Amino acid sequence: MDIINTTSRQKPFPDAGPFVDRIHWVVVFVAMPTLAIFGIAGNSLSIIVLYRQGFKKSTNILLFALAISDILFIIGANGPAKVMYEWGRGGLWFPEHEARVLYYFYHIFDYLNWTAGPMSMSMPILITAERFVAVFFPLKFHSIVTRRRTLTALVVLALATYVPQVYMRFWFEFEYVWDPVHNASVGLAERTGLYWNSTADLLDSWSSLRSKRLLRNPCWLRQLSYWNPYQLGCNPQEEVGCRNI
Structure with missing residues (x-):
């Protein structure tokens, strides 16, 4: 069984005092669930009203989709497994079988959180x-x-938000490790090789784009990162010209 360093997993805000921890506890376990109940109830009423009115109008279609996305986001953000994993020391402090089951539920709620949330924020644009x-x-x-174009826009938006997160779920895998600090085992979502490869490819692409931009105008990157102009081959006497880029 692997051993993990959990010095950074003691609590959500390691440097915070008891007062801040109490506020965080109230927000997570009191305020958010209360708002979630009202949010689900309100959006459910909207769904019922819109369903009875029909979907001949594009406005009703968009509002119906927005209400569904809001409910899914609320469920994802307040999912019990998600709160269990992210609250306190972090991880799932249960026997291995229970921790593994909760790990998959955690990903379900986290998936809804990161898909329905952006979907809800994008709907007002439509x-x-x-x-x-x-x-x-x-x-x-x-x-x-038209009704057809409205549905097409919704499908495209849904694909743009939901499909990438399916791929990102493969960035993590379940690991049950031993925590010597708390003398207990914990289930964690650890990053896989696919995550590191994807990150490396993204950094390589960014470095390539940055290098091309740097070759065209080295002062642009210096202005962004405040590097030494001599390191980029930029003449300090041309400072005014660099700032105007």
């Missing part, structure tokens, strides 16, 4: 665009904003 067309192009509104 609603604003629909209202923009209705206000500035009222005569062409029904020809521009």
Whole structure:
């Protein structure tokens, strides 16, 4: 069994005092669940009303999708397994079998959190665009904003938010390790080789783009990172020209 260094897993804010810890506890276990109940209830009522009105109007379709995304996000952000994993010392401090089951539930809630959340934040953009067309192009509104195009936009947005997170779930794997500090075993979501390879590829791509930009104008990167101009071959006497980039 592996041994893990858990000095950074004592509590959410290692340098915080008891007062801050108490506030954090109230937010996580009192405020957020209370808001979640009202949020789910309110969005559920919206779904019922919109369903009874029908979906002939694009506005109803968008609002219906927004209500569903909000509910999924609330469930994901407040999932019991997610709170168990992220609260306190971090990890799942249970026997291995229970910890493994909770690990998969944790990923389900975390997946909803990172997919339905961005979906909900993006939905107002579609609603604003629909209202923009209705206000500035009222005569062409029904020809521009159709039910089919609205559904297509929702499908594209859903694919853009949900599919990448499916791939990212493979960045982690369950590991049950021994914590010598607390003299107990804990289940953790550890990064896999796929994560490190993906990160390395991303850094290589960024370095390549940065190098090309650097070759075209070395002062641009110096302005961004405050490096020494002599390290980038930038003439300090051309400081004014560099700042105008």
